[in-house]
Amino acid sequence: MTPTLGVGLIGYAFMGAAHSQAWRTAPHFFDLPLRPELTVLAGRDAVRVADAAERLGWTSTETDWRRVLERDDVSLVDVCTPGDTHAEIAIAALEAGKHVLCEKPLANTVAEAEAMADAAARAAARGVRSMVGFTYRRVPAIGLARQLVADGRLGEIRHVRAQYLQDWIADPTAPMSWRLDKDKAGSGALGDIGAHIVDLTQHITGQRLTGVSALLETFVEERPLPASAGSLSGVAGEGMGTVTVDDAAVFLGRFNGGALASFEATRFALGRKNAIRIEVNGSRGSLAFDFEDMNVLQFFDGDEPAATAGFRRILVTEPEHPYVGAWWPAGHGLGYEHGFTHQVVDLVTAIAKGEDPRPSFADGLQVQRVLDAVERSAAARSVWTDI
Ligand SMILES: NC(=O)c1ccc[n+]([C@@H]2O[C@H](COP(=O)([O-])OP(=O)(O)OC[C@H]3O[C@@H](n4cnc5c(N)ncnc54)[C@H](O)[C@@H]3O)[C@@H](O)[C@H]2O)c1
Numbered sequence: 001m002t003p004t005l006g007v008g009l010i011g012y013a014f015m016g017a018a019h020s021q022a023w024r025t026a027p028h029f030f031d032l033p034l035r036p037e038l039t040v041l042a043g044r045d046a047v048r049v050a051d052a053a054e055r056l057g058w059t060s061t062e063t064d065w066r067r068v069l070e071r072d073d074v075s076l077v078d079v080c081t082p083g084d085t086h087a088e089i090a091i092a093a094l095e096a097g098k099h100v101l102c103e104k105p106l107a108n109t110v111a112e113a114e115a116m117a118d119a120a121a122r123a124a125a126r127g128v129r130s131m132v133g134f135t136y137r138r139v140p141a142i143g144l145a146r147q148l149v150a151d152g153r154l155g156e157i158r159h160v161r162a163q164y165l166q167d168w169i170a171d172p173t174a175p176m177s178w179r180l181d182k183d184k185a186g187s188g189a190l191g192d193i194g195a196h197i198v199d200l201t202q203h204i205t206g207q208r209l210t211g212v213s214a215l216l217e218t219f220v221e222e223r224p225l226p227a228s229a230g231s232l233s234g235v236a237g238e239g240m241g242t243v244t245v246d247d248a249a250v251f252l253g254r255f256n257g258g259a260l261a262s263f264e265a266t267r268f269a270l271g272r273k274n275a276i277r278i279e280v281n282g283s284r285g286s287l288a289f290d291f292e293d294m295n296v297l298q299f300f301d302g303d304e305p306a307a308t309a310g311f312r313r314i315l316v317t318e319p320e321h322p323y324v325g326a327w328w329p330a331g332h333g334l335g336y337e338h339g340f341t342h343q344v345v346d347l348v349t350a351i352a353k354g355e356d357p358r359p360s361f362a363d364g365l366q367v368q369r370v371l372d373a374v375e376r377s378a379a380a381r382s383v384w385t386d387i
Contacts, residue, residue: 002032005348006039008068008098010089011080012052014231015103015133016041019078020056022340029326030345033352036076042068065089069096076351079103082178083186087112090130090361094123099351100130101343105195105371106364108186113361113368120361131347131357132364134199136276138342140334141297143322144314145204145280145287148299154282155302160201160253160261161279164193165272168232169247175226175234176241188245190216191371193276194265198370199359200278201263207255209370211386214251216378218243219268251374274336286311295333 007023009016023036041058042065043049049061062068068077069092077093079086079102090102100120107113120130136142148154166189168174178184179192202208220243227237248266255261269275276291288298288311298311317333319325323342327334350357369387377385 002035004037005034005075005351006037006071006073007076007078008040008042008062008071008074009038009058009078009080010042010065010068012041012043012049012056013080015080016052017056018337018340019080019101020058021337022344023078024057025337026341026344026348029341032345032348034348036344036348039073040068040071066092069093069098075099076101082184083108083191084184087116090116091119094119094128094130097123097126097128099128101133101347102130102361102364103133104199104364104367105186105191106132106361106368108191110365110368110372113365117361117365124356127354129347129351129355129357130361131343131350132359132361133343134196134203134359134363134367135339135343136196136200136291137203137359138323138339138346139291139294140321140324141289141294141314141316142200142204144297144316145278145289146206147322148285148287149205149280149282153285153299153301154280154287155284157205157207157255157257157259157280157282159279159281160205160255160259161277162197162201162261163264163275163277164189164197164266165264165269165275165277166193166267167270167272168267169220169223170268170270172220173224173236175224175229175236176243177226177229177234179232180223180241180243180245182244185245187371187375188218188243188247188249189265189267190246190249190374192265193267194249194263194374195367195371197263197265197276197278198367199363200276201261201280202367203359204278204280205255205257205259207257207259208366209253209261209387210256211384212251212253212370212373212377213382213384214249214374214377215382216246216375217248218245219247249374249378251377294335
């Protein structure tokens with residue numbers, strides 16, 4: 001009989017639903033060393049959390065996350081709340097001896113992220129594991145991209161070009177939400193989506209950003225207060241609120257292996273819904289990825305004869321590709337939610353093996369330092385800022 005892993009999930013909206021799906025699905029498609037149990041879902045409103053638990057498959061509920069940490073039937077706490085709560089919940093959970101999966105960005109400030117990384121290191125010494133939810137690492141095409149770089153198929157990396165483009169607040173009448181409030185979210189497009197492309201480019205290249213020069217912009221500074229709010233949508237109500245975060249971030253960077261990089265994160269790219277676009281050019285080859293075509297990786301092999309060389313469109317749905325063998329026949333495609341399932345698989349496997357999963361809280365802290373350097377650079381007329 002496979003031993004179980006009792007999970008307590010905090011926050012049940014967008015990420016709460018995506019993570020619930022992953023906890024439910026992972027053991028049905030992957031041979032896991034521990035069987036996750038959807039033990040308890042925590043929210044603040046008793047009626048709504050009970051309704052969510054029923055819908056998402058959780059056995060019980062709590063209306064205070066602290067109660068989840070006191071429960072003996074919970075071994076892992078999954079933090080799916082906005083950034084202003086991550087440090088407090090994650091540190092308390094680690095100190096209570098619970099493994100932690102915490103959504104990205106790790107925290108709202110470098111100081112909070114440092115405290116979390118310290119708590120994670122102390123907990124790891126006691127066999128308690130932690131991971132930050134940079135989920136897009138688990139897209140099979142991203143895994144293949146990383147393998148190609150690690151195998152030397154791109155040679156020396158010279159250019160990294162990364163964009164994360166959305167358009168959900170391009171309309172100036174779109175209402176306020178926690179994502180537009182610095183106290184809740186830490187930053188705007190920068191931390192919400194820019195953090196992903198910082199993590200992804202470092203993950204794919206195996207290199208670290210060493211410095212940045214940045215611009216931040218808030219195009220719409222006042223928005224209607226919400227009558228009701230969804231995760232990335234809402235209905236405008238009475239009165240206006242002030243946007244206290246960036247709407248867009250653009251920055252240049254340098255990697256420690258010598259590559260030059262450009263990054264763009266915006267919620268104002270009309271027509272682009274969730275376009276994570278990454279292109280890497282090396283001395284031997286290039287690769288390109290776009291999440292809006294997430295089962296595909298483009299690869300150019302510079303060793304091929306010029307007459308027939310060209311970007312090839314690799315359909316990343318073969319059993320040889322990362323994670324794919326557990327799913328459907330070749331060509332049948334995966335979607336957004338599969339990355340979350342793969343995240344659960346990697347986390348549970350690491351816990352069972354007694355290993356520290358990646359991306360670690362230390363990795364999350366390093367991304368936080370990049371975000372902080374971007375903000376400091378932008379505030380100082382784009383001055384070059386070391387990380
Ligand atoms: N990995 C990814 O690709 C990805 C995608 C979207 C969001 N996120 C991250 O996930 C986190 C949550 O984002 P979201 O889009 O799910 O937000 P959301 O607004 O959809 O959900 C947040 C949930 O947290 C709850 N909550 C807030 N404070 C709470 C508290 N003190 N106690 C209990 N519950 C509380 C809210 O009621 C809501 O259920 C953020 O850190 C965000 O950056 C990650």
